[in-house]
Amino acid sequence: DVQVTQSPSSLSASVGDRVTITCRASLSISTFLNWYQHKPGKAPKALISSASTLLSGVPSRFSGSGSGTQFTLTISSLQPEDFATYYCQQSYSTPYSFGQGTKLEIK
Amino acid sequence: QVQLVESGGGVVQPRGSLRLSCEASGGTFSHYGMHWVRQAPGKGLEWVAVVWYNGIHQYYADSVKGRFIISRDNSKNTLYLEMNNLRVEDTAVYYCARDPDGGGSGSPLDYWGQGTLVTVSS
Numbered sequence: 001d002v003q004v005t006q007s008p009s010s011l012s013a014s015v016g017d018r019v020t021i022t023c024r025a026s027l028s029i030s031t032f033l034n035w036y037q038h039k040p041g042k043a044p045k046a047l048i049s050s051a052s053t054l055l056s057g058v059p060s061r062f063s064g065s066g067s068g069t070q071f072t073l074t075i076s077s078l079q080p081e082d083f084a085t086y087y088c089q090q091s092y093s094t095p096y097s098f099g100q101g102t103k104l105e106i107k
Numbered sequence: 108q109v110q111l112v113e114s115g116g117g118v119v120q121p122r123g124s125l126r127l128s129c130e131a132s133g134g135t136f137s138h139y140g141m142h143w144v145r146q147a148p149g150k151g152l153e154w155v156a157v158v159w160y161n162g163i164h165q166y167y168a169d170s171v172k173g174r175f176i177i178s179r180d181n182s183k184n185t186l187y188l189e190m191n192n193l194r195v196e197d198t199a200v201y202y203c204a205r206d207p208d209g210g211g212s213g214s215p216l217d218y219w220g221q222g223t224l225v226t227v228s229s
Binding site for chain 2: 001032034036038042043044045046048049050055085087089091092094095096097098099100101
């Protein structure tokens with residue numbers, strides 16, 4: 001099974017900051033990596049597919065990169081609505097494991 | 108507009124059973140793979156299972172393999188999760204989610220339900 005390790009587990013930042021979240025896979029998964037945003041009481045929302053493809057309707061301040069075992073999600077200029085928990089998920093092989101999550105909080 | 112509505116959650120004793128349902132509306136249900144994802148209290152998302160668009164292939168997380176069964180009835184636009192021999196650690200909000208491809212392509216889950224809470228407690 002592919003293990004996915006996400007870091008940091010929490011992050012405190014201010015509006016306008018640039019933040020980066022990292023995801024590492026236990027073996028090469030090419031670009032089979034998706035990113036989600038999850039707010040309390042709401043359904044998770046997909047942001048990025050195939051490591052770097054921004055999904056329709058997602059603001060351009062979000063970007064993803066990486067391949068193989070190392071991936072990053074970057075938010076170029078934090079907005080108030082971006083404070084949430086972010087998850088990566090490998091879709092290379094079942095079980096389609098999620099990272100542990102990164103809780104992004106307001107400083 | 109695609110909508111997914113879960114039902115069937117509740118309180119159950121350890122070693123008990125429960126069946127969750129997820130009714131879909133909008134879109135053509137039989138074209139899409141369907142997943143269950145759960146979130147235990149205070150924890151992160153955990154992928155549980157997937158069933159392909161035609162119901163032929165199912166895959167499970169190691170934590171539920173042999174205890175949970177995912178299935179679907181395309182004539183009723185409904186996804187199911189049969190949960191047996193439940194454990195305290197199965198306590199979670201269970202979400203159903205749509206795979207925009209057939210189930211095995213690795214696409215991100217594009218529509219999610221609001222979740223149903225399962226509590227396993229004596």
